[in-house]
Amino acid sequence: MSSVAKSLAALAKPRWWEFAVWAMLLCLPFWMPSHALLISEITIIALFAMSLDLILGYSGIVSLGHAAFFGMGAYSSALFAKHINPDPLLGLVVAGAVTAVLGAVCSLSVLRGSDLTRLMVTLGVALLLQELANKLDFITGGADGLQGVVMGPVLGRFEFDLFGQTAAWYALGVTLLVFLLLRQVVQSPFGFSLKTIRDNPLRAQAIGISVHARLIAVYTLAAALAGLAGGLQAQTTGFASLDVFGFDRSADVLLMLVIGGTGWLWGGIIGAVVFKTLHSLISAWTPQYWTFWLGLFLVLLMLLGRERLLRPWTWGRRA
Amino acid sequence: MSADIVLSCQGLVKRFGGITATNNVSFQLERGARHALIGPNGAGKTTLINLLTGVLPPTSGRIALLGKDISHLPPHQRVRRGLVRTFQINQLFESLTPLQTLAMAVTQHLGQGGNGWQALGRDPRVAHRCEQLLAQFHLTEVMDQATQELAYGKRRLLEMAIALACQPSVLLLDEPVAGVPAGEREELLQTVAALPADVSVLLIEHDMDLVFSFAKRMTVLVNGAVLTEGSPAEVAADARVREVYLGQADQHG
Amino acid sequence: MLTLLFDGVAYGMLLFVLAVGLSITLGLMNFINLAHGSFAMVGGYAMVMLSKQLQIPFLICLPIVFVVVALLGALLESTLYRRMYNKPHLDQVLFSIGLTFMAVAGVDYFVGSTQQLVQLPEFLKGRTELWDGALGMGHYRLAIIAVCAALTVVLQQLLVRTRFGAQLRAAVDNQRVAAGLGIDVNRVFLITFAVGSGLAGLGGAMGAEVLGLDPVFPLKFMIYFLIVVAVGGTSGLTGPLLAALLLGIADVAGKYYIPKLGAFIVYSLMIVILMWRPQGLFSRGSK
Numbered sequence: 001m002s003s004v005a006k007s008l009a010a011l012a013k014p015r016w017w018e019f020a021v022w023a024m025l026l027c028l029p030f031w032m033p034s035h036a037l038l039i040s041e042i043t044i045i046a047l048f049a050m051s052l053d054l055i056l057g058y059s060g061i062v063s064l065g066h067a068a069f070f071g072m073g074a075y076s077s078a079l080f081a082k083h084i085n086p087d088p089l090l091g092l093v094v095a096g097a098v099t100a101v102l103g104a105v106c107s108l109s110v111l112r113g114s115d116l117t118r119l120m121v122t123l124g125v126a127l128l129l130q131e132l133a134n135k136l137d138f139i140t141g142g143a144d145g146l147q148g149v150v151m152g153p154v155l156g157r158f159e160f161d162l163f164g165q166t167a168a169w170y171a172l173g174v175t176l177l178v179f180l181l182l183r184q185v186v187q188s189p190f191g192f193s194l195k196t197i198r199d200n201p202l203r204a205q206a207i208g209i210s211v212h213a214r215l216i217a218v219y220t221l222a223a224a225l226a227g228l229a230g231g232l233q234a235q236t237t238g239f240a241s242l243d244v245f246g247f248d249r250s251a252d253v254l255l256m257l258v259i260g261g262t263g264w265l266w267g268g269i270i271g272a273v274v275f276k277t278l279h280s281l282i283s284a285w286t287p288q289y290w291t292f293w294l295g296l297f298l299v300l301l302m303l304l305g306r307e308r309l310l311r312p313w314t315w316g317r318r319a
Numbered sequence: 320m321s322a323d324i325v326l327s328c329q330g331l332v333k334r335f336g337g338i339t340a341t342n343n344v345s346f347q348l349e350r351g352a353r354h355a356l357i358g359p360n361g362a363g364k365t366t367l368i369n370l371l372t373g374v375l376p377p378t379s380g381r382i383a384l385l386g387k388d389i390s391h392l393p394p395h396q397r398v399r400r401g402l403v404r405t406f407q408i409n410q411l412f413e414s415l416t417p418l419q420t421l422a423m424a425v426t427q428h429l430g431q432g433g434n435g436w437q438a439l440g441r442d443p444r445v446a447h448r449c450e451q452l453l454a455q456f457h458l459t460e461v462m463d464q465a466t467q468e469l470a471y472g473k474r475r476l477l478e479m480a481i482a483l484a485c486q487p488s489v490l491l492l493d494e495p496v497a498g499v500p501a502g503e504r505e506e507l508l509q510t511v512a513a514l515p516a517d518v519s520v521l522l523i524e525h526d527m528d529l530v531f532s533f534a535k536r537m538t539v540l541v542n543g544a545v546l547t548e549g550s551p552a553e554v555a556a557d558a559r560v561r562e563v564y565l566g567q568a569d570q571h572g
Numbered sequence: 573m574l575t576l577l578f579d580g581v582a583y584g585m586l587l588f589v590l591a592v593g594l595s596i597t598l599g600l601m602n603f604i605n606l607a608h609g610s611f612a613m614v615g616g617y618a619m620v621m622l623s624k625q626l627q628i629p630f631l632i633c634l635p636i637v638f639v640v641v642a643l644l645g646a647l648l649e650s651t652l653y654r655r656m657y658n659k660p661h662l663d664q665v666l667f668s669i670g671l672t673f674m675a676v677a678g679v680d681y682f683v684g685s686t687q688q689l690v691q692l693p694e695f696l697k698g699r700t701e702l703w704d705g706a707l708g709m710g711h712y713r714l715a716i717i718a719v720c721a722a723l724t725v726v727l728q729q730l731l732v733r734t735r736f737g738a739q740l741r742a743a744v745d746n747q748r749v750a751a752g753l754g755i756d757v758n759r760v761f762l763i764t765f766a767v768g769s770g771l772a773g774l775g776g777a778m779g780a781e782v783l784g785l786d787p788v789f790p791l792k793f794m795i796y797f798l799i800v801v802a803v804g805g806t807s808g809l810t811g812p813l814l815a816a817l818l819l820g821i822a823d824v825a826g827k828y829y830i831p832k833l834g835a836f837i838v839y840s841l842m843i844v845i846l847m848w849r850p851q852g853l854f855s856r857g858s859k
Contacts, residue, residue, distance in 0.1 A: 002446070002450060003459075003462075004418065004446050004449050004450045004453065004459075004462065005440075005443075005446045007416075007418050007462065007463055008418065008422060008438075008439065008440030008441075008445070008446055008449075009440070009441075011419070011438060011439060011440060012438035012439075012441070056662075062661060062662050062665065064665070108847065109843060109846070109847050112847075112850045113846065113850030114850065115604070115661040115662075116598065116604055116661075116798075116801075116802060117802060117846050117850045119604065119661075119665065119798075120795075120798050120799070120802045120842065120846055121842075121843055121846050121847070123795060123798070124795070124839045124842050124843045124846075125839075125843065127795060127835070127839050128836060128839040128840060128843070131833075131835050131836045131839065132836060135832055135833065135836070184435070184436050184438075185435050185436075187438045187439060188434055188435050188436055188437060188438060188439060189423065189426045189427070189431050189432050189433070189434045189435075189437075189439050190432070190433055190434060190435040191435070191439075192415070192419060192422075192423050192439050193423060193427070193432055193433070195412065195414065195415060196412050196415070196420075196423055198414075199411075199412040199413050199414055199415065200410055200411065200412055200413075202374075202406075202410055203406070203410040203411065203412065203481070204412075205374075205394050205395045205398075206372070206394065206395075206398060206403070206404060206406075206410070207398060207403075207423070207424045207427050207428075207481060207484070207485055208395050208398035208399045208427045208428065208432065208485060209395055209427055209432055210393075210395045210396075211395070213433075214433070217433075247791060251669055254662075254665075254666065255666065258662075258666060263414075289677050289680075289681060291673045291674075291676060291677040291680075292673065292674055292677030292678060292681070294670070294673055295669075295670040295671065295672065295673025295674035295675075295676075295677065296670065296674055297670070298666050298667065298669060298670025298673065299652070299667055299670040299671055299674065301666075301670075302656065302659070302663045302664075302666050302667035302670065303652065303655055303656070303667070305659075
């Protein structure tokens with residue numbers, strides 16, 4: 001094989017440690033059964049973060065309102081389970097489909113404009129949906145939230161148990177599948193074209209890439225995946241409340257990506273783990289003032305430069 | 320004998336508020352042309368390129384590529400039909416390597432740019448073409464370095480390599496040797512001279528050596544309008560051109 | 573209906589004074605400062621402390637609040653913000669969100685999370701009815717309109733008539749050239765940021781009675797300030813002023829006529845406007 005062909009082939013090769021880490025993750029509900037709920041939570045947020053990475057890390061769209069899709073996924077799957085069919089996988093499909101449509105529509109709003117405009121529009125959409133969910137309380141339960149969502153068994157066999165074991169495997173399974181899917185996407189020509197759009201939209205256009213079409217496509221995909229995360233959230237907790245659309249949620253997931261590193265899939269996973277772990281530790285210490293320490297951490301991190309955050313595991317990563 | 324016209328524009332006008340950047344420009348490029356566009360700074364050369372490539376919408380006028388009207392075609396579609404340009408200031412993908420960049424351009428040209436499943440470069444045609452381009456532009460040694468780490472000369476070569484990766488039928492070069500240090504110019508000039516004969520080239524340049532050694536025809540643009548057009552000898556002899564651009568020959572004390 | 577218009581104008585003028593600092597900061601330093609609302613909040617709490625605990629009369633508190641918050645702004649600009657100017661927008665956003673979180677949590681810790689009430693002086697309470705009640709003007713809102721209008725005129729004069737104003741406009745237009753002309757850009761930034769923050773503090777102090785004051789103030793109103801800036805553009809004062817008035821009236825009218833949908837209308841309008849004109853309704857160029 002020529003060196004050119006070798007370099008190209010190396011782009012797609014999975015690293016050995018990726019298998020190892022995933023094997024470990026999948027075993028976690030078995031090793032730490034008492035932490036099953038936390039495992040589910042972290043996994044769902046990691047999925048959410050990966051979906052944001054698609055538009056932030058790979059395509060360069062700064063979004064402050066990605067929770068719009070998370071929330072839409074949560075409510076649509078909760079309502080579906082409550083009123084139509086409690087099958088979890090079917091519910092996920094519905095959540096993904098509904099948020100994909102929402103994503104496609106919203107993508108039109110981020111095609112043009114500066115970073116500030118995009119920030120505003122994405123924030124606006126999330127706030128709008130939150131308002132809508134609040135006001136349509138006869139459907140959504142308003143400020144009290146949507147309660148009493150009882151799920152059927154996964155694949156017809158695995159009942160959701162009180163300890164959260166099923167939920168943890170379920171969330172991990174879905175997230176792994178999405179991870180594998182995204183791996184293919186980001187290494188494909190489509191994935192690379194997103195990076196060209198992020199780096200230089202003018203030049204991307206000048207080599208024949210339809211920037212708008214690609215952005216619409218990736219935004220729709222990212223929205224659908226965020227919707228899956230939201231759906232998992234509602235299904236594993238049996239509950240959906242207005243804060244699924246909240247600014248906190250959008251800001252937190254943004255921060256997770258910054259911690260873990262944008263533009264590579266593991267950033268979302270690592271960021272979610274680190275963030276949630278820190279949250280648990282600090283909340284145990286000063287329960288109300290997590291926000292303060294979070295803020296301080298953000299300020300310091302940004303001042304020092306987020307590339308300098310010690311990440312020894314990034315040596316193997318591709319830009 | 321009528322030449323085969325690949326690119327033409329008629330009555331092209333571009334106004335920005337009160338300023339007329341492009342003033343009723345009509346222009347034709349023949350197949351296999353080696354055509355140079357010169358003019359003083361601010362004459363509107365880059366604006367004209369932006370109009371031809373669709374980056375700017377014209378205030379009025381028409382543009383045709385290979386006989387078909389493209390006046391309202393979006394920029395990326397014009398590229399797909401074979402109208403490709405390079406930029407005066409390098410427009411590169413800083414986080415990608417030259418290999419990845421070229422692979423992307425080649426893949427896009429092959430119509431596979433939207434493929435979301437197969438890995439980039441898996442297609443053997445892509446690897447083969449990238450190898451050719453990297454060799455042609457002396458980028459093979461740096462093919463795996465991030466673009467932002469490359470020396471300026473290499474970046475300029477990459478700038479042109481990207482354009483060629485798109486297999487242009489019409490190539491618009493916007494000041495290809497601008498800012499290139501003397502040592503690396505030769506490399507670049509040879510590459511420009513070695514462009515395939517069936518590619519029609521429009522060159523914007525200030526470097527008169529390059530222009531006169533390269534061009535078979537020249538157009539002079541002043542204040543957004545065409546002053547004159549002809550062979551290099553005709554243009555060089557034109558007193559108006561000398562006055563406006565090349566400097567008056569008899570103004571030596 | 574006229575009363576609604578009146579209330580909307582009062583609200584809008586308040587929003588303008590609150591947001592104008594953000595607009596100029598964005599136009600000048602190209603910095604997205606989501607923490608702007610925190611300065612307003614600090615102003616509000618300072619006002620409460622000064623009037624309640626130190627028993628300083630309301631009208632005297634206002635300029636004190638302005639100075640205090642302006643000094644705070646100057647301090648933060650020179651120590652922290654200055655290092656963030658050349659960083660990517662994402663970093664700036666996260667930085668200012670971090671500051672906001674710290675401010676919100678800090679206030680919650682020191683003062684508690686209950687709504688703060690400001691005691692208005694007697695002469696500002698009360699209401700005047702005109703035309704058989706068709707137009708009801710609360711005296712406080714009248715005062716707000718008067719003060720904000722005066723501030724707007726002063727700002728405009730400062731911008732247009734003074735040398736500093738010329739330097740500011742030059743630096744907004746083209747920072748590098750302005751510096752090349754010998755304008756001390758750092759000083760311009762510092763003063764502008766301080767004044768902008770001071771105005772926000774003043775707005776927060778005046779607005780405490782109308783808008784409410786609690787630790788989540790910066791987050792609740794952030795979107796409103798951003799709307800004023802995004803829709804109004806960042807070049808000049810008229811854009812943000814018109815945008816603020818539009819927003820104030822739209823919000824008040826929306827909440828009155830269609831309470832079910834309330835803020836929904838404002839958000840939708842904003843999204844539509846930004847999609848149609850990404851550079852803002854009233855701005856000259858794009859940012």
